[in-house]
Amino acid sequence: MSTKTQRIDAATLLSIVLDEDSFQSWDSQPQQPVLNESYAADLNTARNRSGTDESVITGTGLIQGREVALIVSEFNFLAGSIGQAAVKRIVAAIQRATAARLPLLAGPASGGTRMQEGTLAFLGMVAITDAVRRHKEAGLPYLVYLRHPTTGGVMASWGSLGHITVAEPGALLGFLGPRVYQALYGEDFPEGIQSSENLFRKGLIDAVVTPQELPALASRALQILQPAQHPDAFPAPTGRTAFRNTEDVWHAVQSSRNPRRPDTRMLLATADDALPLNGTGQGEKDPGLMLALARFGDQRCVVLGQQRPRHPDTASLGPASLREARRGMQLAQELGLPLVTIIDTTGAELSVQAEEGGLAGEIARSLSELIGLRSPSVSVLLGQGTGGAALALLPADRTIAAQNSWLSPLPPEGASAILHRTTSHAPEMARQQRIGVDSLCEFGLVDHVVEEFVDAAARPREFCHELGAAIAAAISLAITIPAADRLERRQKKFHDLGEAAR
Numbered sequence: 001m002s003t004k005t006q007r008i009d010a011a012t013l014l015s016i017v018l019d020e021d022s023f024q025s026w027d028s029q030p031q032q033p034v035l036n037e038s039y040a041a042d043l044n045t046a047r048n049r050s051g052t053d054e055s056v057i058t059g060t061g062l063i064q065g066r067e068v069a070l071i072v073s074e075f076n077f078l079a080g081s082i083g084q085a086a087v088k089r090i091v092a093a094i095q096r097a098t099a100a101r102l103p104l105l106a107g108p109a110s111g112g113t114r115m116q117e118g119t120l121a122f123l124g125m126v127a128i129t130d131a132v133r134r135h136k137e138a139g140l141p142y143l144v145y146l147r148h149p150t151t152g153g154v155m156a157s158w159g160s161l162g163h164i165t166v167a168e169p170g171a172l173l174g175f176l177g178p179r180v181y182q183a184l185y186g187e188d189f190p191e192g193i194q195s196s197e198n199l200f201r202k203g204l205i206d207a208v209v210t211p212q213e214l215p216a217l218a219s220r221a222l223q224i225l226q227p228a229q230h231p232d233a234f235p236a237p238t239g240r241t242a243f244r245n246t247e248d249v250w251h252a253v254q255s256s257r258n259p260r261r262p263d264t265r266m267l268l269a270t271a272d273d274a275l276p277l278n279g280t281g282q283g284e285k286d287p288g289l290m291l292a293l294a295r296f297g298d299q300r301c302v303v304l305g306q307q308r309p310r311h312p313d314t315a316s317l318g319p320a321s322l323r324e325a326r327r328g329m330q331l332a333q334e335l336g337l338p339l340v341t342i343i344d345t346t347g348a349e350l351s352v353q354a355e356e357g358g359l360a361g362e363i364a365r366s367l368s369e370l371i372g373l374r375s376p377s378v379s380v381l382l383g384q385g386t387g388g389a390a391l392a393l394l395p396a397d398r399t400i401a402a403q404n405s406w407l408s409p410l411p412p413e414g415a416s417a418i419l420h421r422t423t424s425h426a427p428e429m430a431r432q433q434r435i436g437v438d439s440l441c442e443f444g445l446v447d448h449v450v451e452e453f454v455d456a457a458a459r460p461r462e463f464c465h466e467l468g469a470a471i472a473a474a475i476s477l478a479i480t481i482p483a484a485d486r487l488e489r490r491q492k493k494f495h496d497l498g499e500a501a502r
């Protein structure tokens, strides 16, 4: 049995991904355990076959001028398998990267634990995992490029812990290697399941990219993920900028439903940079939510945006989208990046799957995480703000609203149906329930309104640019406040909502 995709060895990968002649090795001679003559012979053959002294090489290099630490597998050395010396080398490299505050890029390709060494090597997964955890806890980026093939204990430790994980096209990626499956079950594992492309479809990895495409992607990701050098160098706060909107709220509801109204996708397309991520990383994805790293002006952030379905009848927001949202919250928190949430939803999915998938619990967890999030946060009411799905992304340090956005417990037609047994009182309900932006300002929820000059759909690009600038300004206000104060103010704001308007 031999897998079809061509393997790229470690040296070739480094020569493609790194700036010319920038690689500097961190490796010293490995101390191999002395087990038996046959293993000594295997090691010898492996060295000759691969030209390396172990199954991984580590060091630093430049990716488009930016220094990164690297751990790259050499599959030609005993299938990139991990023995005790490889464990030591990987752990040392991660620790050195953490100490030097370097971002880390791992490029595994491996048959997992080295069978010749057995259990002690297997236990090394724990030490590697702990080193990665500490690196991430130090607020440093960890990127993973899964190469063909990556299996077993490598997939189950350092292969699956990336802030961002991308994979080589056509790579075989899985936990149980097909060779083992075949031997144990007497049949082949189903085709196409353990592939980069399928993992992408299932929301387990963020993208499938060739080695040639990796430097541009890694460089963009790191530009957004790495902490700013001078976080205080942002513009000073300019105070509260909310103003009253005199437009009728029913006009706002109608305009929020215009299919041509700018949406999250368009906002990201007009950002200074936006790198979409994919799925929960745990086997689910939902088109109702977009997760991206983005930059608005000087401000880098994680964006969680509700995306209106292209067709009104398809997909409202399900529990998976909120699990994906929580991945974004965790990413922001781990890397100390601001979080921007964008609310634009006709409401949460009403279905058996949504109920069984724990929709209500996900809304509760999302609220709880956002209100306690250590990162600075900005929420944006972009259009429709219906029910729990909208509320789930609302708690933030600052809230921006598009002039024709709104927030309500149900669509106005639903409220009308409850009170009047017909939807025809919707405009009246919208006014009565005080769902419009002028009310939201009065309640003390909205801090800044982005004008639409009647309707954002008539000037979508300009509107998105103005909204992007408002987001950058709101982030710069939020980040100047020390974290403990920020959290206290955020919590107080939500406890005190409406006090001023009463």
Ligand SMILES: CC(C)(COP(=O)(O)OP(=O)(O)OC[C@H]1O[C@@H](n2cnc3c(N)ncnc32)[C@H](O)[C@@H]1OP(=O)(O)O)[C@@H](O)C(=O)NCCC(=O)NCCSC(=O)CC(=O)O
Pocket (backbone or CB within 6 Å): 001, 002, 003, 078, 079, 081, 110, 111, 112, 113, 114, 115, 116, 122, 149, 151, 152, 153, 154, 156, 172, 175, 176, 177, 178, 179, 180
């Ligand atoms: C990785 C593969 C998909 C690659 O398949 P290919 O067809 O491309 O290549 P291949 O099978 O001929 O393997 C190339 C050479 O590497 C050897 N080889 C493969 N895996 C190895 C390993 N883990 N330790 C030591 N040697 C290994 C093979 O015996 C072969 O040696 P030669 O060239 O001499 O014939 C497959 O080898 C495979 O399914 N391996 C097992 C993966 C797995 O389930 N690992 C779990 C290990 S336990 C673990 O990691 C802990 C855990 O799971 O929690």
